[in-house]
Amino acid sequence: MNGLLWLLVPGAPLLAVVLLLCAGPRRCAGWLWLSCLPALLLSLWPAEPLALPALWPGAQWAADDLLSRAWLGFSALLWACASRFAVTDIASTDHQQRFWLFWLLALLGNLLLVIAADAGSFYVGFTLMSLCAYGLVAHRRGPVPRQAARLYLQLAVVGEMLIYAGMLLRIHEAGGALALEAWRDTPTGAWTAALLLVGFGLKAGFWPLHVWLPLAHPAAPAAASAVLSGAMIKAGILGLWHFLPADDALLQHWSAWLLAVGAISALYGVALGLLQTRSKALLAYSSISQVGYLLVILALAWQQPAYREAAATLLALYAVHHGLAKGALFMGAGLSTRVRFQTWHWLCLALPALALAGLPLTSGAAVKLLFKEGIDAGNLAGWMFLLVIGSAGTMLLMLRLLWLMRASQRQANLPPMAGSQRLPWLLLCLMPVLLPWLWSPLRQAMLDSLPLYAIWAALWPALLALAIGLLVWKQGWQLPPRLRQLPNPARVASVRLMHLLHWPPVPALRKPLDERLWRHSERRWNRLWQVGTVATSAWIIVLLLMLGWLG
Amino acid sequence: MSGASLYLGLGVLLWLLGLHGLLRLRHPLRRIMAINLMGSGTFMVMVALASRSGHNDPVLQALVVTGLVVAVSATAFALRLAVAHQAHRSRQRPTGEHEE
Amino acid sequence: MPATELLLDITLGVLLLILAGAALHGTRLYTGIISFIAFGLLLALVWARLGAPDLALAEAAIGAGLTGVLLLSALGRHADEPAQPGSAVRTLATLLLGVLVLILLLRAVLPLAQGPQPLPALVNSQLEASGVSHPVTAVLLNFRAWDTLLELLVLLLAVLGVRQLQPAGRPRPGVWPLLQAWSRILAPLSVIIGGYLLWRGSHAPGGAFQAGALLAAGVVMLRLAGLLPLLRWENGLLRLLVLVGVALFLTVAAAGAWFGAGWLNYPAHWSGALIVLIEVAATLSIAASLSLLVVGERQELGR
């Protein structure tokens, strides 16, 4: 198919921007989701790679492997659903045009980075997405969103700069080559790898670079949280995948540490998530936990170059699974505070939650199986129990989520759900169940997870978690207040940084020159010369004549 | 010591005396006299040089004549200027202007 | 050199120095001026002593005459200066510096008592061609005539300069009868002597300047005695008198250039006559200018 079709991917959001500016948000907001359509279609029927010499150097767009296509597809789907969902979500707020502008630009960036086949395009898309997401996080008024958005932006900018540096180093290492293809086999330096890991890590939000996530998600509108958590933070993982080489001694060396970070991140997210009292904060921690798994996959791929093919598939599946499920959950969390849930709403909501916990017949079970294979492939059998703990933890987390959402339903006078939100949300909720049937790679994995031993292996941690949950509920255990109000050093640091940057101007150093004294001495000096011009000149003549003694 | 040398020295001495007057004296008339002394000293040096080897040097004497005319013209001008300045000052004095 | 002459020279020198010192440092300005006039007279003697009678004549007419009148009349305008408290340090410093410079200058001057003198011989050898027989006049009006022309311009400029001062109308003192009587005798005398000097100039000491100075002295005397009518600057005659010397000189020079002989180059046989002509004109101009310089008032010089 004609490569020029790729131009539609960023072109459609741009067109939407123009429409928005011309017609205003009230008239066209409902149709903006259509701008994801070209990307969705192209993910299904990809076009030929497109080189664009007129743009920034090396620009080249394509999506020809599974990973890219899957990524493009789920991103487009998630964004489309979220777009539709957001129309109602933000209908009552001010500055809708601003919101939609940032929304579309972030969408543009996200899609662009997915179809990028060169570093420049990736960076362009990545930055556009990162910075425009600020507008989404900061959409609501009030100090809390402002602080959250500020921290987000500070870290995003730092991340940008680190990626910028890492990217340049990488280009240099690759001898000026810009195509991501070429980088796969170029060995990396320690600095490059570190810069990229931290830079992308700040976006991806694995421990310990997660600090912005728990603040930003509750602050943003539900639709924004959905895309932020579902699509955007994964861009960091994608970046690491693309930017760092496949088979590299250094990364192999580091992979043990990365595995550890991933594991900590997975457990940390669960642990902290359980302490949250707001559903969206809990989901944010859950994202941290899930990104930890993604990092583990990356580390495995680096550790076992032979495993890379499988890892790519796993990465694609996991991203799709988590992105869609997390999107649905965030929307649900947002809805739970606004509208009255019916029973079937709860059922729908349970689907993605359970999928995340890895229940059979969902995409969760499929990816968990593949994940185990990966761990096996890495000869890391000892890590298996961590997986079990993680699985149980996730289940607990989901239980607490549902419980929290239920708690938020207690307030009176909640309106019924609007029709315009119902459809996209439902679509996303059903995806974890539907997708394994629709999509062949996932279907295979799901089918593989159906044998009994596998079901049991997937189920018993969940049941354990269920038991614990029941126990807690029955006992009526409450969170200790100390744990409820954990200090947030990141927020404090962010505010400090702002104050530091608004340092008052240093008063100009000006030496107090005593004008009068100066004038006085000058006048005396002048008088010395001026009084008696004739006499002074005559004196000077005499003195000059004394020069005769010199010769 | 010959007469010429004597007058040469005298001329130099007069010249210096004039210069000395210029740097020590304030009154315009005295200064003009001092300058005339310098002139006389110079002319004396020239005339002494003209007469040094017995027969007179007409060129030097002619130069002195010219110099003398120049000197007297300038002196006269200076004196008139000094007088005019003095007159102006005495007219200005009541208003408190003071120069040099 | 005979000792008597040396003694005379030394006496003259010491006298000159004393008078010069008195002129500068005399307690009263009047004393100073009188000393200065005496100094001028004595100087004329020295010039004569040094074999420069032309100069002696000029000095006598100027130093004693014109400058004296000028200084005395200026004195009437000036208050006596306030006594200056002489600082001992400054005096000492002046003295020291003076001695040092004096030594320098003496070291430079004294060796010159025996220097080369190529020019006198040259002048003598060319005297024939100059048209006059007195070497000083030959130098002044032929060999270095350009100097003399410019010198006349200097004189003219002095007059013009004084003209710019817009001299105040001086209250004319009552005429002094004795002066009037004397001037009746002296003025014609000065004219006669002046004429004589002028004529003499071509072959003996004397010449345009000396004659002019004497004439001017006569005019000044007559003027002071109130015997001379006012000549106004508006009057063309006065201007012509002042300018005629330079103008004639220039005309001759330009004519020389025009008719081929060259700038300031007198035609061979005319040189004597031309020089006399120029001298007459110059004498008139000098006399007019000097007298204007000394006694010119607003009426004569005003705009």
Place this chain on the structure above:
Amino acid sequence: MNATWTNLLPLGIVLSSLLPGLLIFTLREEQTRLRVALNLTGVLLKLGLVGLMLWGVARGLEFRFSIPFLPGGELVLQGDALSLQFVSLSTVLWLATTIYAIGYLEDAPLRSRFFGYFSLCVSATVGLALAGNLVTFLLFYELLTLATFPLVVHRGTPQALQAGRVYLTYTLGGGALLLMGVALLHSLTGSPQFSAGGYLLPLLETRTPSLILAFALLVGGLGVKAALLPLHGWLPQAMVAPAPVSALLHAVAVVKAGAFGIVRVVYDVYGVEPVQALGLHLPLLALAAATIIYGSLKALQQRELKKLLAYSTVSQVSYITLGVALMGPIAAVGALAHLVHQGLMKVTLFYCAGNFAETLGVHRIREMDGIGQRMPLTMTAFTLAALGMIGVPPTAGFISKWYLGLGALETGQSGILLVLVLSGLLNAAYFLPLIYRGWFATPKAPWPAAATARAGRPGWRETHWMLLAPTLFTAALALLAGILAGTGFSPLGWSQLIINREFDL
């Protein structure tokens, strides 16, 4: 020299603004139409001529005009690729700024004088760009100082005068240093034409101290205008000038003249090899890096919008110096591209600041809260340019930083990468709050109603169209220069061409 059109074209380009400028001086204040007509005629004529020359140079034609001047140093105007880059920038921005200034100064006093000097200023800039040897360069460099001074003090207020004095103190001092440097080189070899690779290589062994001193003098002299670290003091003060002047000063005329001069000196007078052999690039590099950081730090402390922009200029212009001092082809491309990019972005920022001040009376950063609702288009332009300054893709600034960073790595100066990152962070630290205030903060007080004719509704009529159109034009250019960097006529593409010729790649 026979007068073919290729010989006369450089002169024509200089005269096309000089003559209208001189004519404008003679106009009376109320002859507005004639003045505008003269201005626009000059601009369009120049644009046409520059276009012609661009066409010619791309085809390899030679443009050279010369008349005798000093012994060993003619007055030479020549059009090569490098000079055309600067000429084009000046001409395009002159067009925009002229329109802007006409709108800005509507009904202001002394417009004839203003536009007269304005045209002189551009003539001097263009002459400086076209200068074919150091003597000619010096000449136009000094003329530029003189022509800008009346613009800086145009308001005639005590602050303006103070700024003018400071400006003169610095620039004349710099001019004197430059004069010394040029004279020093001239005493060694005369002033031959600029040529790729320089002409001082033969003297490298015998005249080392002279060459080092001359370099120091030249860079010192040019550094004043390029606002290198100890010599930058005039720039923040000069911002009291009217907005179009600041725009021109910061974007094209003055600071760029300095930076362009450094490019010329390093590449076309000394040449890369001698500079490296003498080790002169390292101090220059350190200086540029220090200036970049220092300017950003100072900008961070400012409370006034234009002052902040001024310090930002201090920082940004040194990118060019930095790129030059890196001494590699990639960095040089970055430097040359930044010459244009920075011009486009900074001119936009100053236009915006002028629009804010002129329409709403906003001068201080504090007062910018919520301005995006009242003047969305201006604020959009501001945002684009500010992001470009930070180096956010896909704006023009990103392309510069990309090439500069790569160039630093190429030449082994990895530390410079740190400087770039730090500077990017600092730029973000002072620009992002502005953008935040403009878009997200709530205004402290309602905006003044349509008190003046210029204050209209948000949107196309948010301010006088002559103020808005140039702003949007340059902002669009700044964006396009980044997005379409790969095309041949983009600043990047043209810089690549220059450097290919320069480094003989």
Place this chain on the structure above:
Amino acid sequence: MTLALASLLLPLGTALLMLLLRLRSGIWVIAASLGSLLCAGLALHEVIEQGVQTLAIGGWRTPLGIRFELSSLTAVLLVFTAMTHLLVAIYAQHSRHSHARNTDYWPLSGLLHASLAALWLSRDLFNWYVTLELLGLVAVAMIILSGPRAHAPALRYLLLSLAASLCYLLGVALLYGRYGVLDLDLLAQASEADHSTRMALLLMTVGLMLKAALWPLHLWLPAAHSSAPTAVSALLSALVVKGPLFILWLLWSRVAPVDMTESAGLLFALAGIVALLAGGWAALRTPLLKTLVAYSTVAQLGYALLALGLLLRWQQSELSVALWLFVLAHGLAKVSMFLAAGEMQATLGSKRVASLKGATQTMPVAMFAFAVAGGSLIGLPPSGGFVAKWVLLQPLLLEPIHWPWALGVLLGTLASAAYVFRVVALSFDRADATPPDYDPDPFAQWLALLPAIAVWGLALFSQPLILWLSEASG
């Protein structure tokens, strides 16, 4: 040679005729200056064609007679003198504020012109003495044209000028006593480095420096030049002080024995640097406008002194090109500056620099003239001052050992920039503009601008000029 003489005689004859016939109109002087300019130009052409020419006045060869020499430098100086006079005369004729009406300004300026021409042409030590006296007297006479207020500075100037003449004359007497000749070339052939010669040169130098107002003997100049009428100030600063400088240059570069010139050169050069700085500083601080311009003359003469000193120290004759370029450029620039300053001072009704506030608005052309002329003084390209500085800098910069001198030039440049732009910056003060007392006269302002344009035009003409000057000094 005839042409050069005509260039001398035309103004002289005109002046005498004007006196005789009581003509009061400046047209005559303008015509004479124009004629003189034409003759001088033709003379220059002649010299370039035929080389140096000499004239023995009256047909008497040296050592007996006086010799005129017409080199290309002399011819250039004649042209310069005539041109300056022409420009000033046109201004004086048209300006309401020149003191030229109903005074002897016109004949005096003619005499000044003639005296200068005589000085440039002459090569005789004693003849120079007479021309110097002429210059001094004419200068004083012209200064007092502005009325009784100028009497005090004029008197000081006259006294010092006389004293200086007598210093010079004593030196001439010593040289004559030592060598028996007065002609420059003959002296140059004969001179030896003994004590008498040294003292003679020292005496003459002191006298000439005093007359040329070279530091440290400049004290009389600011008061004298600033109290003169505008047109006179212009002439004095542009021309009169250059006469003694010419003699000084010839004396030291031709007559002085080589081993003396080196040490003297050092002193001259040092004095030049000090003059640049001290003059510049004084100009920067003075509250009066014309005094500022006058101090700038002191400072600018420092360049000439520096060039002279270095020329003597290193025996590099190309530096004399710089010297004379400085003289020419400074002359024209200073004319413009004084005319503009005088015109503004008279129109705005105050002598103070501070009264120029807003002058760019009230008197734009005059202020422009001031600035443009100032640009040449600073040495901004492409002005005459720039070319001069350039030529001066070339040998200074060539050898690292000479660099400290270049530093001096740099400081001098900065100093002159400081005082010029002190005025220029003030004139842009629109907030508190001084209202003019009279209607500004645009035509007079344009006339003040003419010399400034000429000095910038000089730069474009610099190549042949440098050639001629270097021929004269080589």
